[in-house]
Amino acid sequence: MKPQEIKGLWLGLAGVVIFALTLPMTRLAVGTPEAPQMSGVFIALGRAVVAAVLSAAFLVATRAPWPRREDWVPLALTSAGVVFGFPLFTSVAMRYVEAVHASVIVGVLPLATALVGALLHRQRPSMGFWLCAGLGSALVVAFAISKSSSGLSLHAADALLLAAMACAAIGYGYGARLSQHMRAEHVICWALVMALPLTLPLAAWARPQVALATSAWWAFGYVAVFSMWIGFFAWYRGLALGGTVRVSQVQLVQPFLSMLFAVPLLGEQLDAVTLGFALAVIAVVFLGKKMPVRAGAPA
Structure with a gap:
């Protein structure tokens, strides 16, 4: 392996490691149905606003060049995936499921x-890859x-987590592609800044109106500075x-790290069924990553 x-x-x-704390911290920020704290919408959009302000300062300080014309669409897709989609869906879902549970879904x-x-x-995954994915x-x-209390159906929160x-996969993929010719730090910064005209007014509209727990x-x-900003510096560069x-194979450890963080932070319990499913999912993912992916025409 090259250096x-x-x-x-x-x-x-x-x-x-930084991202593994996202689910437990989001659960702590959003609260539970019995003891709600911030709304999921505010957490998702508010954290993007904080990170966008930091990003703007970073772009100015590092004299970042403007993205190329052909980079704006991939940046918009990156932003849609990791600035809007993943934070919004997880933040809304985390009020209704525990972080340990969500770790298995993700x-x-x-x-x-x-x-x-x-x-x-433009590579072609093998049949083995598709079987493992399925x-x-x-x-x-x-x-x-x-784990659903409504019989043979998905809880709405689980559907949100799958979305x-x-x-996240789309945002990671396009962000990694942009990082091939842009500084990795600049990729997430531009994605956040270009979303600011939407995230700022929406976060202001969704801001908490009552006193919340410290x-x-x-x-x-944490989710604003680390999950939404600093974590991507390391991730996209990697x-x-x-x-x-x-x-992306190192993501195999993320569910277990999230579970380990959730136990002391939130007092959640890690039962045998949850751990068993987590191990089974990770084993399948590990096998899937070993399946051949044939090269195709260059992108």
Whole structure:
């Protein structure tokens, strides 16, 4: 393995550790149905506003060049995935499911990220890859149904988490592609700044109108500064150096890290069924990442 690929894996791991706290911190900020705190809409859009302000200052300080004309559409797709889609869907969902539960649902994200990366580079995943992707998705749905109180159906929060996973994979894939010729830090900064005309007024509209727990504000600060900003510095740089398909493998540890963080932070319990499904999903994802992906025409 080349030195830059090793560096990419380490940077990717640093990003994953930061992202692993996102679900527990979001749960802490949004509260529960019995003790609600911030709205999911405010958390998603407010954290984007804070990160956008930091991004604007960073772009000015580093004298970042304007994106090329052909980069604006990929930047918009990156923004749609990781500035709007993933934060909004997860923040709304996390009031109704525990962080340990959500960690299993998002466990197939590495496979989705690898798939998006392969499609963007016009590669052709093998039948084994598709079988693993299907099995991993089936395991996640089976877990969600087994935990549902409404019979053989998905809880609305689980559907939101699955949508969030798809959004994140798209945002990661396009962001990694842009990081091939842009500074990784500039990719997420431009994605945040270009979203500011929408996120600022919407966050102001959704702002809390009542006093909230101090812990909720601390959790909001974490997802704004680390989950929405600093984590992407390491993550996109890691994907650019080590390759999207290879580095996305380090996401395998994210569900377990999220679970470990959720237990002391939120007092959640990790039962055998949840752990068993998590291990099964990760095993399938691991096998899927080993399946051949044939090269196609260059993008």
